[in-house]
Amino acid sequence: MSYEKELAAAKKAVALAARLSRGVQKTLMQSEVWTKSNKTPVTAADYGSQAVVSIVLERELKPVTLSLVAEEDTGDLRKKGSEVFLEGITKLVRDTLASDESYADSPITKEDVLNAIDCGKSQGGSTGCHWVLDPIDGTRGFVRGEQYAVGLALLVEGKVVVGVMACPNLHLSSAVVEKDDKSCQDNVGCLFFATTGSGAYVQPLNGNSPPQEVRVSSNENLEEAKFLESYHMPIPLHSSIAKKLGITALPVRIDSQAKYAAVSRGDAEMYLRFTLAGYREWIWDHAAGSIITTEAGGVVCDAEGTPLDFSKGKRLDHNRGIIVTTKKLKPLILKAVRESMEEENLRV
Ligand SMILES: Nc1ncnc2c1ncn2[C@@H]1O[C@H](COP(=O)(O)O)[C@@H](OP(=O)(O)O)[C@H]1O
Ligand SMILES: [Mg+2]
Ligand SMILES: [Mg+2]
Ligand SMILES: [Mg+2]
Known part of the structure; x- marks a missing residue:
C-alpha cells in the first residue's frame, strides 16, 4: 500500500x-x-x-x-x-x-x-x-x-x-x-x-x-562522529558511552525529535536517550522520528538492540535506553552501551 x-x-x-x-x-x-x-x-x-x-x-x-x-x-x-x-x-x-x-x-x-x-x-x-x-x-x-x-x-x-x-x-x-x-x-x-x-x-x-x-551518514570514523542528546537532561552514561567509542566532540544538545531528523540527514551519527530508570516513553515522542530515521537507512533500537514497539498503547514498551544511529555503527555502539552500563551497575 x-x-x-x-x-x-x-x-x-x-x-x-x-x-x-x-x-x-x-x-x-x-x-x-x-x-x-x-x-x-x-x-x-x-x-x-x-x-x-x-x-x-x-x-x-x-x-x-x-x-x-x-x-x-x-x-x-x-x-x-x-x-x-x-x-x-x-x-x-x-x-x-x-x-x-x-x-x-x-x-x-x-x-x-x-x-x-x-x-x-x-x-x-x-x-x-x-x-x-x-x-x-x-x-x-x-x-x-x-x-x-x-x-x-x-x-x-x-x-x-x-x-x-x-x-x-x-x-x-x-x-x-x-x-x-x-x-x-x-x-x-x-x-x-x-x-x-x-x-x-x-x-x-x-x-x-x-x-x-x-540518507544517514556513511562515516565510520568515530573520532569525527557527532552525537546528540536532549537539551534538558545531560546523562552521565551518554558521556561514558561516547568516551568508550572514541568520540572526541562534545554532545550537541537539541530539543525534540529534530534529533531523529538530524541523524536521518547525516548531520550526526548518533542520538542517545537514556532517561531515568522507570520512565516510560510516550509513542508520540518517537513515532514520526523513528520511521524517518529507519527509512533513511538508520536504526532505532533500545539498549539490547531491539526495535521500538509502538503497538502497546500510548507508551513504548521497551528496555532501557533509545539508540538512534547508522547500521554500520550499531554493533559498536551496543557494545559500548553494554560495557558502560555494566561499569555503572545499571540494568538494561
Ligand atoms: N524527565 C523526562 N524524561 C524523559 N522524557 C521526558 C521527561 N520530561 C519530559 N519528557 C518528554 O521528552 C519530550 C521532549 O524530548 P526532548 O528532551 O528530546 O526534547 C517531551 O515532549 P514534549 O515537549 O512534547 O512534552 C516529553 O514528552
Ligand atoms: Mg514530545
Ligand atoms: Mg508535545
Ligand atoms: Mg508536553
Missing part, C-alpha cells in the same frame, strides 16, 4: 500546524506558558497545533473515522478562568486554517477547537489504524525560542507506516551549525517525511522546492 492520500493529508496538517506555531513562538511571553499537572510546560501552540492537525486530517480523509493518539487534552482549557486563553487558541486555529485556500471559509468556534483536541484521546494499540501526534514536541525548546518539532505518524496494525515532521527552526543544511552564524537565520524550516519502504525526504517548509531524499 502506498499511503499517498494519508501522506498528503499529514503533510498539509503538519505544515499548517507549523505555521501556527511559528506565529506563536515569535511573540510568546513567559506569562503565556502554562504548566500541566505533570509539571511540564504547555502553550497555545501545543493546543492550537493539535486542533489544526485534528481538523485537517478529519477533513482530508473523510469519510474515514479518525483515530488519533495525541499528547494534549482539554482538561485545563475547560476550567473556569481559561476562557480568554481558549478564545486566543480559537483565533489562532481559525486564522491558520483561513490562510489555506481550501479552508478559506471555515467558521471555527471554541467548541470546535475543544472537540478537535479531544479527538486525540485514542489509545492506539496493535490493531487498526491510528494517527499519533505530538503537536509541539520539545515545548521547552519552543519556549526558549529554540528547536521544536510537530510530529505526526500513522500506525497500522501496530507498525509506523507514515511519518511527517516539521522542524520550523532547523537549518536547511545541518542541525549542527554555529548559533551565531548569521546565514542560519535565513535558511531554516524543514519538513521531513517518510512512508514505509519508500525512503525519507526533506523539503523546505517555505516555498515549493521539491523534496530531496535523505
